[in-house]
Amino acid sequence: MTPRPPTGISDRRLRAFFAVRGYPDPATVSQERTIWAATEHRTPTSRICSASSTAQAVTVIDPEILKAVQTVYSTDLSLPEEWTPQRRNEFLTAEADKISSMAAxxxxxxxxxxIEAWSRQRNGQTPNHATKVALLQAARTQAAQTVLNSELYELIETDETRQWEPPVPTPKPAQLSWEQRWTSPAHQSEPSEELEALIDRLWPAPDFSGPFRIKAGYLASARAEDALPLPAHPEEPLTGELARMIFHDLRADGLPER
Structure with missing residues (x-):
């Protein structure tokens, strides 16, 4: 089965997608190739369509997403027993392709x-390559988890209960604590100029990375909204306490601390 090409990915985005992962520019490759090396430690993945200067669409299946799909359908969900191994594999590959495209x-x-938020906080400054890579990794992690939850993991409960349940209402910002808001993209607030100046004093660049300082802005904004104290100097105990929270969130997103 040939996976269908993803939608909504421009040539510029596609080149950035491959460059960040260390893959060749698709426009320079004229023959079919395997994206991930076939080793015993990696999940077999799909191949990509040949890409040339004609800018033909390319499909990439994330190996971690494919592994998640295979695991869920072999444990919590089920496929028709009469399906042949080939048909089962085609279905799992198609599901992984769909989820990978949505996540990308x-x-x-x-x-x-x-990137826009990062530049806006720095008077239009353009982030360097390392910062762009870190921001992309955080975006990929968040997107993959979000799409897996909505397109795969939520099916487990539906399959087990097989009954309708009323939807859980989305909590309003006022119902969330500042600890919940500053890590939730849907409830994050951009820091004011005063808070940006405070972050520059507490966690200056280049001692602290771009992703760290962006997260620090969301954290400071959330605390300010709740009228909670913020440190005024780097030496204060609260500065270290908040920094540890930011480092923990960076690790959770798979980002380097420095």
């Missing part, structure tokens, strides 16, 4: 927003 599209949107 969402990650691109989140990445662009993160």
């Amino acid at each position: 599209s969402m990650a691109e949107q989140l990445w662009e927003k993160a």
Whole structure:
């Protein structure tokens, strides 16, 4: 089965997608190739369509997403017993392809927003390559988890209960604590100029990375909204306490601390 090409990914985005992962520019490759090396430690993945200067669409299946799909359908969900191994494999590959395409599209949107926020906080400064890579990795992690939850993991409960349940209402910002808001993209607030100046004093660049300082802005804004104290100097105990929270969130997103 030939996976269908993803939608919504422009040539520029596609080149950025491959460049960040260390893959060749698709426009320079004229023959079919395997994206991930076939080793015993990696999940077999799809191949990509040949890409040339004609800018033909390319499909990439994330190996971690494919692994998640295979695991869920072999444990919590089930496929028709009469299906042949080939048909089962085609179905799992198609599901992984769909989820990978959705996650890639969402990650691109989140990445662009993160870069815009980063530049806006620095008077239009353009982030360097390392910062862009870190922001992209955070966007990919968030997008993959979001799409897996909505397109795969939520099916587990539906399959087990097989009954309708009323939807859980989305909590309003006022119902969330500042600890919940500053890590939730849907409830994050951009820091004011005063808070940006405070972050520059507490966690200056280049001692602290771009992703760290962006997260620090969301954290400071959330605390300010709740009228909670913020440190005024780097030496204060609260500065270290908040920094540890930011480092923990960076690790959770798979980002380097420095």
